[in-house]
Amino acid sequence: MADKQVFFDYINNGYTTKGDFINLGAAMLDGETVKDAYVKIPLKTLNRHGLIAGATGTGKTKTLQIIAENLSEKGIPVLLMDIKGDLSGIAEPGTNNAKIEERHAAIGFPYEAKKFPAEILSLSDQEGVRLRATVSEFGPVLLSRILDLSDVQAGIVSVIFKYCDDNKMPLLDLKDFKKILQYATDEGKDEFADAYGRISSSSTGAILRKVVELEQQGADLFFGEKSFDTDDLLRVDENGMGYINILRLTDIQDRPKLFSTFMLSLLAEIYSTFPEQGDSGRPELVIFVDEAHLIFNEASSALLNQIESIVKLIRSKGVGLYFCTQNPTDVPDAVLSQLGLKIQHALRAFTAKDRKAIKLTAENYPLSDYYKTDEVLTALGIGEALVSALNEKGIPTPLARTMLRAPMSRMDVLTDGELKDLLKTSKLIPKYNEVTDRESAYEMLTEKIEIANKQKAKEKAQKEKEAVKTSSSSRSSSSRRSTSNPWIKTLSSPTVIRSVLGILGKMMK
Template sequence: MNRKDQFIQTLNEGQTYKKDFIILGTGILDGEAITEANVKVPLKTMNRHGLIAGATGTGKTKTLQVIAEQLSLKGVPSVLMDLKGDLSGLAQPGEVKDFIISRSEKIGVDYEPMGLPVELMSISDEKGVRLKATVSEFGPVLISQILDLNDTQRGVIALIFQYCDTHHLPLLDLKDLKRVLQFINNEGKEQIKNEFGQVSAASVNTIMRKIIELEQQGAAKFFGERSFEVDDFVRTEDGKGVISIIRLTDIQSKPKLFSTFMLSLLSEIYETFPEQGDADKPKLCLFIDEAHLVFSNASKDLLEKIEAIIKLIRSKGVGVYFCTQTPTDVPDSVLGQLGLKVQHALRAFTAKDRKAITKTAENYPLSPFYETSEVLTSMGIGEALITALNEKGIPTPLAHTLVRAPITRMDILSPSEIDEVISNSSLIAKYNVNLDRESAFEILNQKMEKVEKEQEKATLPGPKPRTATRTSNDESLLEELSKNTMVRQIGRTIFRELTRGILGSFSRKR
């Protein structure tokens, strides 16, 4: 058997599947694309997570686009974090060009350009469906992370959440959080001291300043109602999975906001989705572009929680895919959980680069057909080293792959096309509304006004009303609050059967 036939046999035997799969491209041997050696990934293992890595300009984003397309065609919805603003073209068909037709013929697949169902979303000023979450749902761990608090300040935040959970004070937006901070530092100081112990005024003031700084970065637009329901990510149209593109181009300079939003989203999905078991295809796939932003600002404690979520969320039928320049951007504890690995070219300009390439090569299976470290530096645009998990969970043979071309537009949408996508959205009317429900800010203000009026009545000449005397002497402000502050809430802000989840965020028993 010659080398070519042996290559074809090795790849095909390692990728024999009983269930459905997607084709990412075809294997390359000695510079030649081998049509008979397609590189396939079974849908059954697409919830085992993955990595798309490579130097700038090597085709990572287009590979991400191809995977999202093929999943959509198989009825699997996905969520894409679009930090560079170049993924909106998924809504429009691609352009037929000679080099694309030639590439498709080498791979042995038909090229049928088409647009796919897309939902544009935003957590900032970008056009699209507004993604929001309440401060309560975010939880104390993530709030502390985004504010970059020390251990003492984190303790204050934990105290606030405990107090508000116990006394039914909804923390919906940042002004609620600021008002509770003012309360524990002023009128509620003695009550808080009796129940929880002394709280440092310096810590409270520092937290207040950091919240104001966060507001100046635009975070006030994200915190509030109506909270986004992650079940709305899991939709299909005409049998195709809806691709939800979260447009994040205007928060590239705010990595803490992005990373904390991502962790909150993962936590919410984990807490909300039911166990799926061993299904034939994933329920949802998430693609995190510029993944280093998630990890570079995370503490050791938070990294442990990320690793826990990555391990556990697989059982919910959710696959998480990290897109970054080198595998070393992802912690080893997370990298070890990834099933699909797509490695585009790396460039060796310095001694440090060469060491990084050697280390990267060690992350991939050995192959009798390639010297991995050499292939890493010689691949062209649209080529990648790919290994996945087969249906039995065994890594497939490493294949130098000619990646198929996207069937959707390899460019962004025009402003008018963006407006058209948004006008056809069924979620805009649901989420793009401004709600300012009664919450901790209003409740504390109302109670303080009531106490002040009662104190004014108590100082007037003449006999004091018995009710006023009893209220001021026998009932503390804390007791008064706890008896009368249950407010009506909708959606996930209902304070009934709520528990704190893996990242301290709210989940609801189902």
């Protein structure tokens, strides 16, 4: 059995921080909590991203809730992707009980119930602040990657965007994009051919099918106006607490394409609009992605490459990105290697494949004289986790089996009445929930086609009128020629007619 005092000093020295920090709980030795051996994560390194992993029911979501609460308390705004719909309770204080009292007594500080400022967001028809973005804001490169287009098809999308820019036609929603695609190979094919080269109808047809696939997952609700301003994720309330923005995604679990589209657009927008942060000592925003496998499992290789690039770069903007999933292998290695904080809850070893995965997972953590990592991974209780972080100098901290503190807010969802009351106080719903459909490419092209059709109809009528006039003129001319012929005049004169009739009359007698 290891010396508890030596272990205490080992943890406290390893997790010492001069700056501000969040306290996850206390380290454990030989299955028991070592009081006051706090596992502290410096705010300075929280923009280095992280992972929260573990089997179902081991406490991943509550760990996410704990970190979000502590960040909010420090004045740092948070965005939570709430896939399962069980995070809205953050807006109400938690309830103390004997188990929580016992846990906190073992950790070494009292439990405090507290609620946090929260904003409910939505990508769909669910109640909450509607998040939208325009097609133009995506740009041709990002849109092509989301649609998983070939190089030729991506080139056509670039031409489409160029045409709309040149003709000042806003691309706001998918209706606009589909209309310009159809126009490029139908009514406007000659115009496009003259200015940009001829566009293949088979290529635009393939792009349209990809757009329809995206629409079927609900993307028509996401694309449009009013575009969400990412600065509204950075709000702090009157008490200096950062807002916890909860994006409700319970109705899009079976629509991973829409989830990936939103995630990529959000990260790209944050990266392009947030200023460079430098070494500020604290993050500007922390984003938690629950059930992260929904992003990675269905993403194309182009989309994965884009996500990996943004993950590597976005920390310079003061943004931390945390993935919550069942198994670390759900996250690509290129992303996993960028994660500074790893919180690993229990894994289950029911099969040989499970045991192999556990050994691989154990190799992702620092070696420890106090734990056999692969054995601890299967022995962790609910609310316990192996923690490996970065200290203020960016050096990995000692591996610590941690008894996690309890969430300060409610560990359950809001009631319908509480949710309605929260939505009534929202300052963002009036700003974003009014649907607008100003004139854009669809209306402008429809008008252009109508004008062209009217012009064609007018020209056709004019030609028909001229044809009728020409025919009438021809008949009149023929008539005039007939009457001006001297033989016709002589033969048709009354004298000749009477003579002929007289001769006919005598013959009949």
